[in-house]
Amino acid sequence: MAPPNRTALARLDTPLMALPRLGREIGVALWVKRDDMTGSVMGGNKVRKLEYVIADALAQGADTLITCGGTQSNHCRATAIACAQLGLRAHLVLAGDSLDHPDGNLLLDRLAGATITLVSPELFGTALNAEIETIATAERRAGHKPYVVPLGASFEPGLWGYIGAVAELKTDCAKAGFSPEILAFATGSGGTQGGLVLGNAMYDLGARIVGYSVASEAGELASRVREQMRQWKTRYRQDIDVDSLPVEIDDRTVGAGYGQADDAVFETIARVGRLEGLVLDPVYTGKAMHGLLTDLSHGKLKGARNAVFLHTGGVFGIFPQRGNFPA
């Protein structure tokens, strides 16, 4: 089956750029695929996913998207902005302690007019699905047609976003005259990784797909990615042996946990900004770039001559953590 319909939201193709000074320092040809440039306020990896998710929601007659994340969720912000652009309603279920003093993504959620329900981080970990079902029921009673988008849009329609990104990247690399041995990125809820692993197989990119975890233990996240790929295969009746595909996750980048980065990550963010003018964030891309540079410098990714870093966006995450950057 061919890819399903998509609602055009992203500025594609995103640029593939060389990182010559950083690459010279670590002895590898280093490139960055700028998916932080899928849009300005809507930028980042979620936009590619949302193109397929929103098309699916519209096909089902939805007028309201319900989704969830932390108060600084990039996914929720991208959903809120996309909904506002399309005249849909967004209802965000955000885990956190307070909605006072909105900053970063939360401020943008507000500006995009999203309805926000604040839940405690404990409830988020335990009774999230029940809370979302209650909200969906209330939305239906109020005469709306809700569509629930799971955490990070990491489910069957969302996976198509990064399947398509691999086709785009393959063309970029061919134009630049190389094939990447490594494609590295930040992995959180797993849908970006699932799409990349599938796309790598479908379009024969031939890269090692290496996800640097920002929150979860590697084995547990790999199982979730596998399950998403299986569900995608079933729903879209694809003839791919998904269980034979490698799902490689490095979880040494998790550090103290989601949203908490070590000093070394903040130093990497400052180094990359200084050397290349590329802005990374401490929640996702900073951790992943730190993991990639550490592995490349220590020879852990043997045989890598060309490595592509997928910049998945998240720049608004730097502002609430402004106090942690080196002076």
Ligand SMILES: Cc1ncc(COP(=O)(O)O)c(C=O)c1O
């Ligand atoms: C900036 C950024 N990078 C990476 C990710 C991880 O993507 P995924 O949830 O598909 O694993 C996210 C998810 O929220 C994100 O916001």
